[in-house]
Amino acid sequence: MPSEFDLIARHFTRPPRDAARVPLGVGDDCALVAPAAGMQLAISSDMLVEGRHFFAQADPALLGHKCLAVNLSDLAAMGARPLGFTLALALPAADDDWLRAFAGGMLALADAHDCDLIGGDTTRGPLNICITIFGEVPTGQALRRDAARSGDDIWISGTLGDARLALAGYRREIELDAASLQRAGRRMHVPMPRVALGQALRGIAHAAIDISDGLVGDLGHILERSGVGACIDADALPAGPELAAHPSELRRPFALAGGDDYELCFTAPASARESVLAAAAECGTPVTRVGRIDAAPGLRLVDRNGAPLSLQLASFDHFASP
Ligand code: ADP
Ligand code: MG
Numbered sequence: 001m002p003s004e005f006d007l008i009a010r011h012f013t014r015p016p017r018d019a020a021r022v023p024l025g026v027g028d029d030c031a032l033v034a035p036a037a038g039m040q041l042a043i044s045s046d047m048l049v050e051g052r053h054f055f056a057q058a059d060p061a062l063l064g065h066k067c068l069a070v071n072l073s074d075l076a077a078m079g080a081r082p083l084g085f086t087l088a089l090a091l092p093a094a095d096d097d098w099l100r101a102f103a104g105g106m107l108a109l110a111d112a113h114d115c116d117l118i119g120g121d122t123t124r125g126p127l128n129i130c131i132t133i134f135g136e137v138p139t140g141q142a143l144r145r146d147a148a149r150s151g152d153d154i155w156i157s158g159t160l161g162d163a164r165l166a167l168a169g170y171r172r173e174i175e176l177d178a179a180s181l182q183r184a185g186r187r188m189h190v191p192m193p194r195v196a197l198g199q200a201l202r203g204i205a206h207a208a209i210d211i212s213d214g215l216v217g218d219l220g221h222i223l224e225r226s227g228v229g230a231c232i233d234a235d236a237l238p239a240g241p242e243l244a245a246h247p248s249e250l251r252r253p254f255a256l257a258g259g260d261d262y263e264l265c266f267t268a269p270a271s272a273r274e275s276v277l278a279a280a281a282e283c284g285t286p287v288t289r290v291g292r293i294d295a296a297p298g299l300r301l302v303d304r305n306g307a308p309l310s311l312q313l314a315s316f317d318h319f320a321s322p
Helices: 004-011 060-078 096-112 162-170 178-189 195-200 215-226 248-257 270-283 311-315
Strands: 039-049 081-091 116-124 128-138 153-157 208-211 229-233 263-268 287-294 298-302
Touching: 004 096, 004 116, 039 060, 060 081, 060 096, 060 128, 060 178, 060 195, 060 208, 081 096, 081 195, 096 116, 153 270, 162 178, 162 248, 195 270, 208 215, 215 229, 215 248, 215 263, 215 298, 248 311, 263 270, 270 287, 298 311
Parallel strands: 081 116, 229 298
Antiparallel strands: 039 128, 081 128, 153 263, 153 287, 208 263, 229 287
């Protein structure tokens, strides 16, 4: 059986892509990272635990992608540019094929975002994957949760709800045909973090968050931290292409509270609408205006005609497992 050091050397050691930014990567007691002058470090960790965040038999390449994607999504939500990340890994066995596929999925996404694996820790134990990611953002320009202002528009990148649709399909809460389930499943297993959009929104957007637990909950964090409220048009929400084929009784709750979307929810003043659209077009990421921040605390939902809807919609109890 290969030693821990063989595994690290074989799967997780590559020369840093830019010696000015990462003077020292994997192999020493610490990595050395040098953010550019005038930049603040943006740091975030996400842990993925077998049975809780992914299925026991998950495809290792997809898992490698997703572990890094959820961390990149946090940088995106701050408007930060990725620099590098560390990987703390507990493994039940030293399975070379599994590690090759896992590292392949993870490092392909790292390459796509010009980001280095700079260190980590490897130990035996129940499968558990913790990534800490480091990014940089010009001082004072991070997109913070506490920066929404009354009167701001609320925007969503991409589409919502297809990952939740896939979960409903896997759990047999609803019947999906195999092709639709597979397409929706891509959204769940292969999230595409909106890293370019986050950076393009610096100086335009006020507050931002990435939608990992569902729009209602995640927007709620912005409202709470900013001391404001909001009104959302449930029918304006951009449903994913698979979810869009379903009736509104399913579309609304899955788009409102689905989770695992990894889209950005951000606020920007109405005067910045054209700038938001230009920034989004530049990154090739569609954005949709779905509501408005107002001074009265709490979240209100309306339909396309402005008629109030119950927030109960977002809890979709009728889909809870028996
Ligand atoms: P230490 O004893 O100082 O904790 P280790 O023997 O755990 O060092 O790790 C040796 C080197 O390999 C370090 O540079 C560490 O950052 C790196 N490393 C360990 N595990 C991983 C991993 N899963 N991915 C990337 N680098 C790793
Ligand atoms: Mg160690």
